[in-house]
Structure formats: C-alpha cells, structure tokens
Amino acid sequence: xxxxxxxxxxxxxxxxxxxxxxxxxxxxxxxxxxxxxxxxxxxxxxxxxxxxxxxxxxxxxxxxxxxxxxxxxxxxxxxxxxxxxxxxxxxxxxxxxxxxxxxxxxxxxxxxxxxxxxxxxxxxxxxxxxxxxxxxxxxxxxxxxxxxxxxxxxxxxxxx
Amino acid sequence: xxxxxxxxxxxxxxxxxxxxxxxxxxxxxxxxxxxxxxxxxxxxxxxxxxxxxxxxxxxxxxxxxxxxxxxxxxxxxxxxxxxxxxxxxxxxxxxxxxxxxxxxxxxxxxxxxxxxxxxxxxxxxxxxxxxxxxxxxxxxxxxxxxxxxxxxxxxxxxxxxxxxxxxxxxxxxxxxxxxxxxxxxxxxxxxxxxxxxxxxxxxxxxxxxxxxxxxxxxxxxxxxxxxxxxxxxxxxxxxxxxxxxxxxxxxxxxxxxxxxxxxxxxxxxxxxxxxxxxxxxxxxxxxxxxxxxxxxxxxxxxxxxxxxxxxxxxxxxxxxxxxxxxxxxxxxxxxxxxxxxxxxxxxxxxxxxxxxxxxxxxxxxxxxxxxxxxxxxxxxxxxxxxxxxxxxxxxxxxxxxxxxxxxxxxxxxxxxxxxxxxxxxxxxxxxxxxxxxxxxxxxxxxxxxxxxxxxxxxxxxxxxxxxxxxxxxxxxxxxxxxxxxxxxxxxxxxxxxxxxxxxxxxxxxxxxxxxxxxxxxxxxxxxxxxxxxxxxxxxxxxxxxxxxxxxxxxxxxxxxxxxxxxxxxxxxxxxxxxxxxxxxxxxxxxxxxxxxxxxxxxxxxxxxxxxxxxxxxxxxxxxxxxxxxxxxxxxxxxxxxxxxxxxxxxxxxxxxxxxxxxxxxxxxxxxxxxxxxxxxxxxxxxxxxxxxxxxxxxxxxxxxxxxxxxxxxxxxxxxxxxxxxxxxxxxxxxxxxxxxxxxxxxxxxxxxxxxxxxxxxxxxxxxxxxxxxxxxxxxxxxxxxxxxxxxxxxxxxxxxxxxxxxxx
Numbered sequence: 001x002x003x004x005x006x007x008x009x010x011x012x013x014x015x016x017x018x019x020x021x022x023x024x025x026x027x028x029x030x031x032x033x034x035x036x037x038x039x040x041x042x043x044x045x046x047x048x049x050x051x052x053x054x055x056x057x058x059x060x061x062x063x064x065x066x067x068x069x070x071x072x073x074x075x076x077x078x079x080x081x082x083x084x085x086x087x088x089x090x091x092x093x094x095x096x097x098x099x100x101x102x103x104x105x106x107x108x109x110x111x112x113x114x115x116x117x118x119x120x121x122x123x124x125x126x127x128x129x130x131x132x133x134x135x136x137x138x139x140x141x142x143x144x145x146x147x148x149x150x151x152x153x154x155x156x157x158x159x160x
Numbered sequence: 161x162x163x164x165x166x167x168x169x170x171x172x173x174x175x176x177x178x179x180x181x182x183x184x185x186x187x188x189x190x191x192x193x194x195x196x197x198x199x200x201x202x203x204x205x206x207x208x209x210x211x212x213x214x215x216x217x218x219x220x221x222x223x224x225x226x227x228x229x230x231x232x233x234x235x236x237x238x239x240x241x242x243x244x245x246x247x248x249x250x251x252x253x254x255x256x257x258x259x260x261x262x263x264x265x266x267x268x269x270x271x272x273x274x275x276x277x278x279x280x281x282x283x284x285x286x287x288x289x290x291x292x293x294x295x296x297x298x299x300x301x302x303x304x305x306x307x308x309x310x311x312x313x314x315x316x317x318x319x320x321x322x323x324x325x326x327x328x329x330x331x332x333x334x335x336x337x338x339x340x341x342x343x344x345x346x347x348x349x350x351x352x353x354x355x356x357x358x359x360x361x362x363x364x365x366x367x368x369x370x371x372x373x374x375x376x377x378x379x380x381x382x383x384x385x386x387x388x389x390x391x392x393x394x395x396x397x398x399x400x401x402x403x404x405x406x407x408x409x410x411x412x413x414x415x416x417x418x419x420x421x422x423x424x425x426x427x428x429x430x431x432x433x434x435x436x437x438x439x440x441x442x443x444x445x446x447x448x449x450x451x452x453x454x455x456x457x458x459x460x461x462x463x464x465x466x467x468x469x470x471x472x473x474x475x476x477x478x479x480x481x482x483x484x485x486x487x488x489x490x491x492x493x494x495x496x497x498x499x500x501x502x503x504x505x506x507x508x509x510x511x512x513x514x515x516x517x518x519x520x521x522x523x524x525x526x527x528x529x530x531x532x533x534x535x536x537x538x539x540x541x542x543x544x545x546x547x548x549x550x551x552x553x554x555x556x557x558x559x560x561x562x563x564x565x566x567x568x569x570x571x572x573x574x575x576x577x578x579x580x581x582x583x584x585x586x587x588x589x590x591x592x593x594x595x596x597x598x599x600x601x602x603x604x605x606x607x608x609x610x611x612x613x614x615x616x617x618x619x620x621x622x623x624x625x626x627x628x629x630x631x632x633x634x635x636x637x638x639x640x641x642x643x644x645x646x647x648x649x650x651x652x653x654x655x656x657x658x659x660x661x662x663x664x665x666x667x668x669x670x671x672x673x674x675x676x677x678x679x680x681x682x683x684x685x686x687x688x689x690x691x692x693x694x695x696x697x698x699x700x701x702x703x704x705x706x707x708x709x710x711x712x713x714x715x716x717x718x719x720x721x722x723x724x725x726x727x728x729x730x731x732x733x734x735x736x737x738x739x740x741x742x743x744x745x746x747x748x749x750x751x752x753x754x755x756x757x758x759x760x761x762x763x764x765x766x767x768x769x770x771x772x773x774x775x776x777x778x779x780x781x782x783x784x785x786x787x788x789x790x791x792x793x794x795x796x797x798x799x800x801x802x803x804x805x806x807x808x809x810x811x812x813x814x815x816x817x818x819x820x821x822x823x824x825x826x827x828x829x830x831x832x833x834x835x836x837x838x839x840x841x842x843x844x845x846x847x848x849x850x851x852x853x854x855x856x857x858x859x860x861x862x863x864x865x866x867x868x869x870x871x872x873x874x875x876x877x878x879x880x881x882x883x884x885x886x887x888x889x890x891x892x893x894x895x896x897x898x899x900x901x902x903x904x905x906x907x908x909x910x911x912x913x914x915x916x917x918x919x920x921x922x923x924x925x926x927x928x929x930x931x932x933x934x935x936x937x938x939x940x941x942x943x944x945x946x947x948x949x950x951x952x953x954x955x956x957x958x959x960x961x962x963x964x965x966x967x968x
Contacts, residue, residue, distance in 0.1 A: 022281065036196040037189015039411065041360040042444040046886035049360055076189065083184035090187040094179055097851045100859060101669030102186030103193065103360045103411030124899070132894050135886070137360050137412050138669055140858035140924075141894040142901060 006070050010035065011079035019066045026050045028066035029076060037077040037106045041135070048134030051107035052076050058114045058133070077106035080113070089113065089151040098147035100138035107134050112148045121152055165683075165721050165914045173681040174915060177851040178688065180674045182667065194364035194381045194408045195441050202366065203232050205430050205440040206283035208273040208290050209449065210265035213301070213520035213879020214315070215294035217263055220273060225289040230282035233434040234290065236273045237262040244429040248391035248421050250631055251325070251490035252639025255316055255518070259395070259425045265294070266315050266485035267520050268881050269449025274426060276434045299520050299879040303459060303482035306517035315485055315518045325487050325516040328634060330498070330805050332573035333509030338474035342465035346546040351949040352534045354457035354482070355871040356448075357527045357863075358891060359669070361411025363420045363451060364441035367427035371435070376403045376428050381410040383708060384419040386648075386664045386701035395425045396432075403428075406697040410668035414863065414925075415526030416453035417668055418708050421488075448884045453525030454873055456493055456534045457482040464542045470550055470557045472505050477538065478513040486523035490639075491516050493524070493531025495630025496709075498574040499812035500532055500621035503539045504583045505561040510573045514634070520879040528863060530709060533926040536620040540930035541948065544937065554934065555596070558619050559587060569911070575807035576623075577797070578815040579918075580908045581843060587619055589904050590819035590841040599823050599837070607942060612826040613836065614939025616931040622816035622842070624710035624919025627798035629811045645795050647715030648702035651680070651723035652788035653731075655773040657751075657766030659686050661693045663716065664704030670921060671852045675713050676720060678848055679915075683724035685751050686765060702792055710919025713848060714814060714910075715793060721914040722791030730787060731768045737780045738763050738771060796912045814910050816918045817843045820861070820931035822898070826939040828961050831954030833869065833936060835897075840927065841904035845918030853920050854903040860924020862897045868929040869951050870896065940964070 003018040006028075015033055029035045029052070041049030043062045050061040053075035081087035086094070089109050099105045108131060115122055115130040122130070127148045128141075136144065185191050222234040237260035246256045260271045273290050277283035298313035300306050300323060309323040319325075339345065366379040376396060382389070385407055390400035405424070410417050427440040442451065458481045465474040481493070494514055501510045529536075547557040562583040563570050570578045599615050606613045628645040632638040650662035661676045673693040681688045696702070705711070728748060735753040736743040739761050747756050754762030771778060772787040779785070799809040823837040840857050847853055870890040874883045883889040909916020933947040936957070943964040949956070 020281070027280075030195075035189070036193075039193070039361070040195070042886045044444065044885055044887065047360060047891075078189050081188060083188055083190070086184070086187065093187055094183045097180070097855050099183060099186060100671075100855055101359065101361070101410065101412040102182070102191050105186055106189050109187070128894050128899070135360065135891055135893060137358065137414065137863070137891065138859045139855060140860075140862035140897055140901060142858050142897075142899070143855060145894070145899075 004067050006066050008069050008072055008074060010074045011076060021065060021067050023066045024062055025064040025066050025069060026061035029061060035076050035078050039103050039106060048107050049104055051110050051134060053110055053114060056114070056117065058111055075110065077109055080109060088154045092147040092151035092154060096143050096147040096150055098139065098144045104134060104136045108136065108144055112151065116152055116155065120156060124149060166916070171682055173678045174846065174848050176678065176849065178674060178678055178849055180671050180852065181677050181693070182671060182673045191409055193361055193411050194366065194379060197366045197379045197408060199366060199368060199437045202437040202439055203276050203278060203434060204280040204283050205274055205276050205427065205438050206280060206287055207271040207426065207446065208287045209269045209446070210261065210272050211268065212265055212294050212296055213268045213299045214297040215265050216297060217261065217265065217272060218293040218295050221291040222273065225275060225286040228282065228286045228289060230278040231275060231286045232278070232436060233276040233430060234273065234286065235430060235433060236260070240429050243397060243432065244425060245395050245397055247395055247425060248388065249488050250492070251487040252632065252635045252637055253319060255319065255487040257486040257488065259422055259429060267522050268879055269446065269522065271426070271450065274430055276430050276436070276438055301519055301875050301877055301879050303480045303517050303519060306519050307515065315520065323518045325483060325518050326491055326634065327515045328636065329511065329513040331511045332575070332806060335474050335476060335509040335511045338509045339465045342473055343468040344549065345463055345465050346542055346549055347463045348542050348545050348948055350460040350462060350538050350541060352456055352458045352537060353950050354454050354873040355527065355867050356454045356873065357414030357416035359410070359412025359414060359416060362442035362444060362447040363417060363423045364439070365424040365427035366437065366439045367424065367431040368437040369428065369432040374398065374402055377406065378403065378424045378428055379406045379408055380420070380424045381408050382417055382420040382424065383413065383666055383668055383706035385698055386696065386704040387706060388419060389698050392421050392425055395421065396428050404697050404699045407666040407695050410666060413668035414528045415530060415708065416451060418526040422452055444886065445884050448889060449881055450522055452488060452523050453527065454484060454522050455527030456524065456531045458534055460538050462538050462542045464546055466546055468550065470552050470560045472507045472561045474509040475502060475507050476511045480515045480517060482519050482521065483516050484519060484521040484523040487518065488523060488525065490631060491634045492631050494634050495811065496530045496532035496623065497535045498808055499576050499623040501535060501574050502572050503621055504563055504581065504619055504817055506563055508573065521875055526708065528860060528922045528925040532623055533929065536926050537930045540618040540620055541933060544934050555587065555591065555617050559584065575801065575809050577810045577813045579813050579910045579912050581815060581817050582906060582908050583619060583817055586817055586819045586841050586843055586906045589906055590821050590839050593841065593902055593904055594821045594823065594837060594839040612828055612939040613823065614826065614935040614937065615821065615823050616935030616938055617819065617821045618927060618931045618934055619819045620927055620930065622710065622818060622920065622923040622926050623812040624816055625714050625795065625812065625814040626709035626711060627795045627811040629798060629801060629809060633801045633805060633808055643798070644703070645705040646703050646792050647719050648704050648790065648792045649716055649719035649723050650790045651720065651727055653727060653765065653769045655770050657690065657764065657769045659684060659691045661691060662696050663693060664696050664701045665706035665712065666695055668707055670707055670712060671849065672712060672716065674852065675848055676716055679717050679720045680724065683720060684727065684765070685748055702790060710921040714913050714917050714919055717914045717917050718793035718796065719791045722793050723789040726789035726791065727787060730772070730783065731765065733780060733783055734768050734771055735763050814913060814918045816920055816923060818923050818927045820927035822931050822935045824935040824939055826936060831957035831961065838898040838901045840901055840924065841906060842920060842923050843906045843908055844920030845910045845913070846907055846916040847905055848917060850905060856921050857903050857924045858901045860922060861901050861928045862892050864925040864928025865897055865932065866892045867925065867950065868932040870953060872951050
C-alpha cells in the first residue's frame with residue numbers, strides 16, 4: 001500500500017514519518033513513535049481510552065488517521081509529568097485514588113487538561129459532564145471527580 | 161509456622177490511607193500492559209470469527225490469504241490441532257474446547273482460523289481472503305429448550321445425546337419438615353441476565369518459541385499462572401518446564417482474567433508454527449463474543465418458608481444455569497452459591513436444585529461474585545416479597561432473622577462456616593447514614609405529589625477466600641479433587657536493608673503492591689520507601705492461586721506474616737550475637753533491634769543485613785549467610801465435604817457483610833431511574849487501606865448498577881450477539897452512577913486470618929443489584945410493579961409500568 005508523509009508535533013517534538021493512509025493515529029503514536037501511554041479499549045470510538053489532544057482539543061485517536069494530523073500539535077499523557085515530578089492533575093489523581101487498573105487514566109487526565117484549560121474552576125457538574133465521554137470500569141468515577149476538583153484548586157492556588 | 165498476628169488498633173501502617181505505590185507509573189503512561197510488550201522480530205496475529213452460532217465446518221480455503229504480501233502463516237483449527245491439544249477444563253467429565261475450532265463451531269465469534277503477518281493490518285486483510293464453507297446446525301439459545309435438545313442440536317455429542325451438562329439436587333437439613341411447619345411460603349420466579357466484566361483492556365499474549373531450547377516464553381495478562389499455568393503447557397504439548405509465563409499488569413479484570421488460557425495458547429501455537437514471536441491481542445469484539453468469561457445466566461424458581469411473625473425457616477431454589485458452549489470451570493459458580501446460600505440469616509435448611517445446560521453462546525467464566533452475587537439477588541428479592549406479604553418493613557424482617565454476634569463461628573446448613581460478623585451494627589450504621597426514617601417521610605409526601613421515590617435496604621454477604629474444594633464438590637464424580645489454594649511470597653532483605661517482596665500472582669487492577677508494602681512495613685518496621693514489590697514468572701514461581709474470590713489481601717498477608725516471621729527470627733539471632741544479648745530479650749521497633757529496656761543497645765536492620773550477607777565469620781555458627789525467606793501460605797480454614805454432600809465442609813469461611821441502601825426516584829413517564837442517595841456499609845474485617853477498599857466498593861457498585869439496569873449479552877434466536885460492542889452493551893458512564901456512594905465500614909475481625917483481614921474486592925457488585933431492584937419496586941409500590949427480571953432498563957421498566965397501569 002502506498003505511503004504518505006506525515007509531519008507532526010507530538011509533545012513538542014517534531015516527527016516526520018511515512019505511513020499508510022489507513023494507519024490509525026493510536027497505532028502511529030504507540031507503535032511508530034513508541035508512546036504507549038495512549039491506550040486502546042474498543043476501537044470504535046465509544047470508550048474513550050485512546051483520547052489525546054489535537055491542537056489542544058480532545059479527540060479519539062482510534063477514529064483518527066495519522067495522515068489527518070499532518071501539521072498538527074498532538075499532546076499525549078507523556079507530556080504531563082514524570083513519576084518524580086507529576087503534573088498537578090496526576091498528583092491529584094494519586095492523592096484522591098482516582099485510578100485502580102490505570103488503563104483509562106491517561107485519557108481521563110487529558111480530558112481534564114482540556115476542561116481546566118477552558119474552565120479553570122469547574123463545578124462538580126461541569127467535571128461530570130466533561131468526563132462523561134470516557135468510560136472507567138474500576139472506580140465508579142467519584143474519586144475522579146474529586147481528583148479533578150482538587151487539582152483545579154491546587155492549580156488556582158498556585159497561580160494566585 | 162507463623163504465629164497469628166491478631167487484630168488490633170496498635171498498627172502503624174495497617175489501616176492507613178496510604179497512597180498506592182502502583183500509581184506513579186500508571187499515572188504517567190509508563191505502565192507495561194500486554195500491548196506495550198514488544199520483542200524483537202515480533203509478528204502480529206488476528207483470528208477469523210465464526211458468523212454462525214452452530215455449524216459444521218465443511219471446508220476452509222486459505223490459499224488466497226497465504227498469497228497476500230506480508231502474510232507469514234495462515235492456520236486452520238485442524239492444522240492447529242496437529243500440534244496443540246484441547247484447552248484446560250476443570251469440569252468432570254471435561255468438555256473439549258479447541259483453541260481454534262476444528263470441525264464444528266459452537267458460538268458466534270469462535271475462532272475458525274488465524275493469520276500471522278508483519279502487521280495487524282495485514283493479518284486482518286488476510287482474514288477477509290479466507291473462504292469457509294459452513295453447514296448450519298440447529299441453534300440452541302433458550303436454556304429451557306436446551307433441556308430437551310437431541311441429535312444435531314447437541315453441542316458435544318461425545319458427552320451423550322443431551323445439552324444438560326450437570327443436574328443435581330443437594331439438600332441441606334430438614335427442608336421438607338421446615339416447609340411443612342411454615343405458615344407461609346413465598347415463591348418468586350426470577351431471571352438473572354448474562355453480563356460480563358468487560359475490563360477496558362482485552363486479553364492478550366506475546367509468545368516466543370525458542371527452537372534452540374524447545375521452550376516457550378509467553379507474556380500474558382492472566383492470573384492463576386503460578387497455580388495452574390502449567391495446564392497451558394499441556395495444551396501446547398510441551399513439558400511444563402518448557403513454558404515460562406511472564407505476567408504483565410492487567411488493565412482490569414473483575415474476574416474475567418482469572419485464568420485466560422485460550423489467547424496465550426493461540427499465540428504460542430502460532431509462534432511455534434511461524435518461527436517468529438507472535439503478539440495476539442483480542443479486539444473488543446473478540447473479547448465480547450469469545451473471552452470465555454461471560455457471567456452467570458440463570459432462571460430461578462425460589463421458595464422461602466416462613467412463620468407469620470417473619471421467622472425464616474427454609475429456602476428452596478431451582479435453577480437452570482446457561483453455561484454457553486463450554487464448561488471450563490465446571491459448575492464452581494454453585495459452590496459460591498452454597499457458600500452463603502442462606503445469607504446473614506438463621507435459615508434452618510436449604511435445597512438447591514441445579515440444572516447446568518450448554519447452549520450456543522460464549523462460555524461462562526468469572527465475573528465479580530462468581531455466581532454468589534446472583535444468590536444475593538434472589539435471596540434478598542424473595543425476602544422483600546415475604547416482607548410485602550407479611551406487611552413487615554424490609555429492615556424489620558431482616559433484623560428478626562440475623563445471625564447474632566455471639567453465635568459465631570456459625571455453621572450454615574450447607575456446611576460452610578461464617579467466621580464473624582455483626583449484622584445489626586452494619587444495618588444500624590447504614591440506616592443512620594441514609595436517614596431511613598426521614599426518607600420514609602419524604603417518600604410519603606412525594607407520593608401525594610405523584611412522585612415515585614423508593615428506598616431499597618438490603619443486607620447480604622460477601623464470602624471471601626475460596627478453598628478449591630468448591631471446584632469439584634458439585635460433580636457426581638469429583639475428578640481432580642484438589643484441596644490446595646495457597647498464596648506465596650518471597651521476602652529478601654538486601655545488604656543495605658532494603659526489602660524485596662516477590663508476589664506470585666499478578667496485578668489486575670487491585671493494589672497488591674500497596675497491600676504488600678503496608679504489611680511488610682508493619683511486620684518489619686521498614687519504611688515503605690525502602691520496599692520493592694515485583695511479580696515472579698512461572699520459572700521462579702511458587703504456588704499462587706491469585707486474586708479472585710476476594711482472597712488476595714488475606715492470603716498475601718498470611719504469606720508475608722509467615723516469611724517475615726522467619727526473617728525476624730534470623731535477624732534476632734544475628735542481632736543477639738552482635739549485641740551479646742539473649743534473643744529473647746530483643747525487640748524490633750522503628751527499624752531497630754534493641755535490648756528490651758536498654759534502647760541504647762541496638763542495631764539497625766541495615767546493620768544486621770550487612771552482617772548477614774557479608775560477614776559469615778562473625779555470624780553464629782549455625783547461621784548461614786543471607787537474609788531471605790519464601791513462605792507458602794495455605795488457606796487458613798477448610799475441610800472436606802461429606803461423601804453424600806449433605807455437608808459441603810468449610811470452603812469459604814471468611815465472611816464479609818454489607819448493607820446497601822439506595823434511594824431512587826422513578827420517572828414513570830420515561831422509565832428513568834435517578835439516584836437521590838446511596839449508602840453502602842461494609843464489613844471486611846480489619847481494613848488494611850480504607851481508601852482502596854472504598855474504591856472497590858464504589859467501583860463494584862457501579863458495576864452492580866450496570867448488571868441491574870443496563871448490561872446484557874443479548875443473543876437473538878439465531879445465536880447472533882446483538883450487543884457485541886460498547887454502543888449496544890451499555891457500561892455505566894458517570895451519568896448513570898450516583899454522585900456520591902457514601903461508604904461506611906464496620907470491622908469485625910476474622911479470627912482465622914492474619915490481622916483479622918477479610919476480603920472486600922467484590923462486594924459492591926454483590927450488593928447493588930438487589931438493592932436497586934428493591935428501591936425501584938418500593939418506588940412503584942402504588943402501581944404494584946414487581947422487579948424479578950434484570951436488567952431493569954428504562955424500556956423494560958416502562959413496559960412493566962404500562963402493564964401495571966393497564967391491569968390496575
């Protein structure tokens with residue numbers, strides 16, 4: 001199958017790769033450039049495991065072709081923080097026990113990043129609305145809402 | 161042997177809300193799940209799924225698929241069977257399940273061929289080029305019709321001309337006498353639907369066959385690999401020491417990865433034939449149709465015999481359980497029923513009449529509760545029916561029949577023993593948290609306004625820590641009647657005093673590293689930051705039954721206590737030598753061993769560890785170098801069943817308890833159910849980490865909401881699975897769960913376990929379904945709607961409301 005050139009920025013690093021037009025963005029991220037923090041759950045756009053940011057907006061990388069993001073800026077969980085230097089959202093998920101198996105967590109974090117970018121002080125209902133796009137089979141969601149609320153408070157406190 | 165660590169309040173680490181040690185790598189996208197495993201020269205596999213529920217495979221033409229560039233291997237089931245035998249099966253007599261169907265497919269989605277290619281894309285392209293000719297056979301979907309199947313409708317003719325896999329009645333105590341003495345017999349027919357764990361990560365394996373050594377190495381996200389993983393070697397036709405299984409962390413299981421054998425065996429078979437390492441990962445449709453782990457699917461006829469004052473005398477249940485196309489775990493699910501058949505009540509006798517049938521559906525496996533959650537549902541429902549009939553409050557009838565705290569350990573009619581409990585205390589706490597009386601008042605006022613509010617208090621059991629006798633005691637011929645279900649731990653203190661814990665069972669979404677860290681920190685007074693927890697592969701593994709049946713925390717606590725005791729004994733011996741003191745005069749605290757009453761005379765754990773590892777000539781003569789221990793901890797309390805099975809023995813004695821009370825409002829125009837409040841009080845004995853236990857309870861409750869209201873593997877009459885994706889199989893989102901599941905704990909420590917811990921991993925899903933059904937029924941009491949069939953979807957609820965209104 002013919003390949004096309006894709007030039008894309010992922011977490012601030014420029015990548016140039018030849019890909020088949022049908023190659024899914026999730027496979028591109030996980031297999032071609034080795035960022036396995038983005039997970040795949042259903043491959044039909046329902047569960048939200050594969051959520052990443054394209055130019056700052058959440059998107060399902062299992063329903064996006066790699067060639068579609070030519071020229072775009074992609075953000076994945078690997079951009080947020082490290083085990084010894086966590087992003088406030090990661091620290092809040094840890095503090096509030098917002099994860100169990102951890103499989104949905106990268107997607108939940110990026111969904112929360114988008115929310116807090118546009119709404120730094122969301123109500124619990126607004127947090128619920130934002131993460132209603134993503135499934136979590138472990139937690140029952142409650143601690144995730146607590147974590148996002150806690151992170152927002154921390155981030156606002158840090159800014160003032 | 162370890163001396164048992166008693167329950168108490170003097171703990172430093174046990175009982176703390178310690179942040180999980182698993183989390184930093186998971187939060188930063190650095191967890192290593194099965195699909196993150198890459199080995200050199202690895203190829204990718206995909207399987208062709210049967211579109212038929214029941215058919216003979218007449219012919220398969222793979223020639224076009226083989227010609228596709230990038231394809232390495234195409235394999236039919238018949239070709240796979242030349243090298244690989246049937247999959248593991250615990251039923252007796254066994255039901256033969258090939259890893260890829262050979263001459264016959266028995267459910268939609270069963271594998272009929274597999275492709276190995278340079279990429280998953282090419283492998284899936286090649287699947288489209290395989291031509292299969294099928295001869296359809298009669299399809300059996302209705303479990304009641306399966307009772308009379310014969311001829312071509314029989315799935316496994318080698319087991320006889322029937323789809324009945326097992327039929328047996330077990331009677332425990334004077335059931336007939338108790339029914340004869342009853343004032344009232346309440347009877348309900350009920351239906352529990354087929355659902356499943358459906359973790360967000362599917363099942364996968366990465367297999368390598370080394371021709372030089374003749375040995376397989378398989379990465380897998382299965383549990384039980386150190387318990388019965390060798391059975392996969394048997395399937396692969398190699399001696400068990402020629403298979404090393406390396407566990408990966410699992411992105412959720414909920415039982416469904418209890419023992420996943422098919423995917424690793426397919427990957428191994430393909431890797432050996434292709435001469436290349438092979439990754440095979442189910443996609444979501446594979447997982448929904450063919451993960452071998454659908455949950456219970458039961459039709460019930462239940463009778464409860466009572467006195468007019470509400471005293472429960474006897475329980476009779478007759479059930480048809482639809483096991484699907486195979487029978488990997490036998491009817492072990494009914495051991496779970498028997499474990500707590502009579503619930504928290506002093507019911508005097510029990511009869512269970514079971515008919516297990518085979519149908520053209522994906523086979524049953526494990527799902528959070530393993531069949532005991534269904535018993536909670538039917539028992540609590542029939543008790544609610546009795547309360548209605550006798551005009552009693554649902555809390556009053558329960559309270560009247562509770563086993564009392566001074567009656568423990570308490571032997572129930574089936575023979576199982578409950579270790580401890582205080583059911584009244586749990587109920588009282590929950591009623592207080594929910595404000596039961598207040599809601600009864602609000603309910604009355606709301607009814608005057610035409611609003612339908614319901615309150616659903618239920619009180620039920622969470623058995624924990626299974627013993628393996630339940631795998632076989634239902635069988636007419638027990639078969640391989642194993643009685644061990646241990647858990648093992650390796651504990652090593654390195655020369656610098658750091659602790660290394662080796663677990664022999666995997667992470668599957670729970671918190672084994674955190675639990676092990678807290679318990680080792682408690683036992684050895686080592687700082688949690690100095691404790692490292694890893695998982696063994698099978699080459700280095702000791703017997704580890706793994707998570708399942710809410711056993712992992714109890715069992716690793718036992719194993720750690722055993723290993724830590726040995727380490728402590730050796731440290732005391734060395735420290736005594738170093739301090740020139742009598743061992744009996746030493747004590748361990750805050751990482752130091754000191755002479756009791758003379759804290760200045762002390763050595764630190766690193767001092768002792770350094771001595772133990774490198775200074776042999778300074779050690780006592782009878783002490784070898786090193787500081788390590790392995791401990792295999794057996795089930796703390798289990799006994800054999802009686803020959804005639806009138807007494808099943810003790811097999812699930814660590815008995816948790818819960819009271820769930822949801823308050824709901826039903827919109828009778830749309831069938832929508834809204835949670836106004838939800839309280840869940842649990843007794844899981846001594847709590848190691850309240851935060852993670854509450855996480856289990858809330859997550860389990862969300863799954864229970866799914867089972868009760870939304871989820872169903874729905875097969876049509878042709879055996880097509882109409883809910884084979886997440887758009888049709890409805891897992892609760894945040895919009896379907898209560899905003900706040902208020903969790904309370906009551907602790908009645910187990911006298912049989914280390915620290916008094918009980919299991920608590922499954923409870924939420926074991927309590928929510930009867931509670932929600934009760935709340936909905938209570939809300940609709942003015943209409944007389946009864947909730948006996950799940951899932952009670954908005955559409956189903958509207959039907960019931962319409963029928964009730966038409967009838968009224």
